[in-house]
Amino acid sequence: VDLSTKVAGLSLPNLLFNASGVCCQTEADLKLMIESESGSLITKSATYEYREGNPSPRYLPLPSGLGSINSMGLPNEGYEYYLNFAKNYDYSSKKPLFISLSGLSLADNVKMCEAFVAADLPCVLEVNFSCPNVPGKPQLGYDMEAMENALNVLAPLIKKPFGVKLPPYFDIAHFDTAAAIFNKFDNLVYVTCINSVGNGLAIDFETESALIKPKDGFGGLGGLMVLNTALANVNAFYRRLPTKQVIGVGGVTSGKEVFLHVLAGASAVQIGTTLKEEGPTVFARINKELTDIMIAKGYKSLDEFRGKVKTL
Ligand SMILES: O=C(O)c1[nH]c(=O)[nH]c(=O)c1Cl
Numbered sequence: 001v002d003l004s005t006k007v008a009g010l011s012l013p014n015l016l017f018n019a020s021g022v023c024c025q026t027e028a029d030l031k032l033m034i035e036s037e038s039g040s041l042i043t044k045s046a047t048y049e050y051r052e053g054n055p056s057p058r059y060l061p062l063p064s065g066l067g068s069i070n071s072m073g074l075p076n077e078g079y080e081y082y083l084n085f086a087k088n089y090d091y092s093s094k095k096p097l098f099i100s101l102s103g104l105s106l107a108d109n110v111k112m113c114e115a116f117v118a119a120d121l122p123c124v125l126e127v128n129f130s131c132p133n134v135p136g137k138p139q140l141g142y143d144m145e146a147m148e149n150a151l152n153v154l155a156p157l158i159k160k161p162f163g164v165k166l167p168p169y170f171d172i173a174h175f176d177t178a179a180a181i182f183n184k185f186d187n188l189v190y191v192t193c194i195n196s197v198g199n200g201l202a203i204d205f206e207t208e209s210a211l212i213k214p215k216d217g218f219g220g221l222g223g224l225m226v227l228n229t230a231l232a233n234v235n236a237f238y239r240r241l242p243t244k245q246v247i248g249v250g251g252v253t254s255g256k257e258v259f260l261h262v263l264a265g266a267s268a269v270q271i272g273t274t275l276k277e278e279g280p281t282v283f284a285r286i287n288k289e290l291t292d293i294m295i296a297k298g299y300k301s302l303d304e305f306r307g308k309v310k311t312l
Contacts, residue, residue: 007190010040010122010124015267017283018271019042019249020044021072022276030085034093045076047079048108048112059276069222083119086123091123097124101116117160125158126162130167142167144181148184151181163247165195166178166191166195167198172236175237183244189244193249195249199219199220222273226250231264234261234264234266235264247270252269
């Protein structure tokens with residue numbers, strides 16, 4: 001069976017790659033991604049300057065085994081590190097490179113985009129509209145007017161095809177409003193749904209304490225528990241953005257959830273919590289599981305069932 005796919009005009013040998021933030025902050029992390037069986041890789045969301053991020057413990061898998069909580073606080077090497085990585089990347093390799101940018105201000109996003117546009121590299125830029133763990137900063141993705149203003153500035157600046165990383169939405173009117181904004185920008189060619197479900201709270205029963213240190217224990221939720229919210233966001237935007245693509249992320253623990261993301265409309269699928277817990281061998285495992293599912297169901301390619309979720 002054929003697990004290959006295209007996103008933003010680039011060919012991926014298979015549809016799986018890392019969720020931004022996991023296994024992608026340093027060159028050593030990114031090398032592991034390059035050597036893995038992933039079909040692509042995306043860098044940790046970059047800010048203009050280097051950031052240490054929040055105090056630890058700032059990421060934990062949940063005792064329930066159903067997911068994870070994180071309040072990393074945008075730790076990253078600073079955008080020039082990732083620009084340098086992108087300049088030295090081997091674009092003749094099978095794996096396309098995605099670069100995530102998460103400026104702390106529109107001005108920072110403009111400066112970072114200008115630098116990448118000037119470098120004129122084959123990598124694809126993705127603007128992170130939801131970075132739920134920078135205290136005092138609202139999520140851009142939840143401020144529709146600010147999101148449109150940002151796109152009015154960034155889309156013309158980036159010129160080439162680019163994507164945005166979105167927080168989960170939970171209201172049909174928000175899907176409608178957000179999609180109407182995205183449909184105004186032709187070179188916004190894909191959306192990645194979902195970022196972590198913001199500001200969950202994990203409490204330890206024995207110690208009666210929050211699990212993570214930052215923000216009184218509040219942090220973004222990931223893993224199996226967010227699967228159904230992720231599938232809804234993938235399908236909501238798949239239905240509302242007919243000329244664009246959706247990258248699905250959220251709740252992938254096996255080939256089964258990847259299959260469901262593609263049924264919901266995903267062109268590619270990212271793995272976060274399960275990659276963090278299992279390591280980059282997860283890509284070989286899940287590619288095999290998806291292959292077995294497609295054989296069992298009689299599908300030869302992803303196109304045969306992408307977006308074909310039935311309704312009753
Ligand atoms: O705290 C983080 O670094 C973080 N954590 C997330 O779960 N999503 C993001 O987009 C970011 Cl930027």
